[in-house]
Amino acid sequence: MKKSWKIIFIAAGALIGILAIGGWYLSVHWKKLLDAELRKYVAEGSDSLYTLAYGKINLNLLTGSVAIDNVAFLPDSAVYERLLAEQRAPEVLYNAKLGRIQVTGLKIWRYFLDKEVDATSFRLRDPELTIVHDMRANDTTPKRSFYETMSTNIKHFRIGEIELANTSLLFTQIRKDSSRKITKLGNLDVVLRNLAIDSITQNDLTRVLYAQDFRVDLKKWEYRTPDSLYWLRVNNISYNAVARQISIGRLELDPRYSKAQFDKVIDTQKDRFHLVFNNIVADGIHLGHILQQQAIIRKASIDGGELHVYRNRGLPMPPGDKYGQFPNQLLMKLEMPLRIDTLKAQGVAVSYSEVNPKNGQTGKIEFQNAGGTFRNITNLDSLVKQNPHCTVDLHAILMRSGKLKAHFDFALGSAAGAFAVSGKLNDMDGREMNPATRPLGEVAIRSIRIQELDFNIKGHERAASGTVTLRYDDLKIEVLKDVEAKGKKRKKGLVSLLANLMALHNENPSPGQPLRVAHPRFTRDPQKSFFNLVWKTIFTGIKESVLTDIGSNALG
Secondary structure (H helix, E strand, O other), rough: HHHHHHHHHHHHHHHHHHHHHHHHHHHHHHHHHHHHHHHHHHHHHOOOOOOEEOOOOEOOOOOOEEEEEEEEEOOOOHHHHHHHHHHOOOOEEEEEEEEEEEEOOOHHHHHHHHOEEEEEEEEOOEEEEEEEEEEOOOOOOOOOOHHHOOOOOEEEEEEEEEEEEEEEEEEEEEEOOOOOEEEEEEEEEEEEEEEEEEOOHHOOOOOOOOEEEEEEEEEEEEEEEEOOOOOEEEEEEEEOOOOOOEHHHHHHHHEOHHHHHHHHHHOOOOOOEEEEEEEEEEEEEHHHHHHOOOEEEEEEEEEEEEEEEEEEEEOOOOOOOOOOOHHHHHHHHHHEOOOOOOOEEEEEEEEEEEEOOOOOEEEEEEEEEEEEEEEEEEHHHHHHOOOOOOEEEEEEOOOOOOOEEEEEOOOOOOOOOEEEEEEEEEEHHHHHHHHHHHHHOOOOEEEEEEEEEEEEEEOOOOOEEEEEEEEEEEEEEEEEEEEEEEEEEEOOOHHHHHHHHEEEEEEOOOOOOOOEEEEOEEEEOOOOOOOOHHHHHHHHHHHHHHHOOOOHHHHH
8 A cells, every 4th residue: 555655656746747847848948939939020010110129038837927027119210211211111109118027817828829819917017108100201001900910920819908007108299390299298007908909809999909998097297387387287187098088187277486476477467377177077089189199079078176367467568469369369379289079167266366556456356156168179170161160158156146148259260360259147236346346446336236237249359349238226336536537636535426426327227218238349458368358348338338428527
């Protein structure tokens, strides 16, 4: 009995030894084959444009794992120049460096016997990717899919998951005029799931890069604007290439200076912005458009945010003018191809603050719960020809109670910046405007009930005109400063009394009189903005509605 067990142990040991020696031999032999074939695949598949370099390969037959250290995927500049001359150079060049590639669950026997790659996962550690999109390249060779290029060496390719963790990306676009646009991103996490490359999946439109799921996540990205006045901060970015959707948790344009510091840093008047948008979602974004640095979006939404604008009128005006800077003019000048079919926003708090240089006080207007719908935002010539109108429908609560709605129509492609705007303001206690009228106009509104303000204006970058109808009652004001009129100085109390008795219509319509409709026309100050022109035109109409014939003289 003991002899039988001894024979069994000896036989088992011999078998284990044979397997170990055989496994070692196969590992060594197949590592050499794998090394040669990897280099051959890259060279043949790229017409010798790329070379593959790496350090040590670790192959484990029992676990089906492969580890490759210090991997580099490099283009040959001399070969690329030759391909350019032959009009066979691809538009996009890749350069990749990786600390390690870790493959698990690889069916090694299937690869060496049947030329099929089937594995559970590929993990790429600390990839550094450089992508150059050269728009000057002209590739006249017949286009082949990746499967068609690969299938001569590998019949089938299937990976459960490919993960690129902590990825650094440098993307350079070289335009036809040889100018360059460079984008840098760090700490990217990229995951592709259920990747399959074969004769069936090459035509599967539900996949992206042959994967059923392709996600890119970036926790944080910061960019300092060229004028060094702001940080652009973007948090929690996620892109699903299969669903063609981008989501952003928070986007912020953050001033680097406080308001007082901002006024010291800038030499002339300039708007200071603080912008925050939350929960941004954009649909219909194709990966190819992103790589070509095109913003093509089917629909987008913003749920919550803030926009605060500040300006100190005590600083000198900047030189030159602001012609050519209306929204539709700036859109057509934008270098990046842009198309947003529909953008919806809600729950945004908006405010505008301005310092009056005469008294040093700051006036402020606030819009609560602002939102709206933007349609046909584009600078693509073909789309502008089809529909030359970008429209915006906005709504907000002005100050605390005013229900405001406005419709903007911007003429795309208009060199003069043609536009139209119409809207209504309903049910507002006019005293709520005192935070703006007291510091900026030095006038206090003692009472007014605004039933409805209706405006309809058309214009361009030099002037605007239209109609303004203000329905109101019980208008009384208080002038907060002494006023010069006809060479005499009148005390503010007297001026207020005269204004209420003689200079102002107390209501519209007045008893027994038809409704007054104003027809304002305003010539733009070329150093001021689009919104200043719109507001000044409306305000001109308001003054025509509330002032009597002697109102201007009474108010000085």
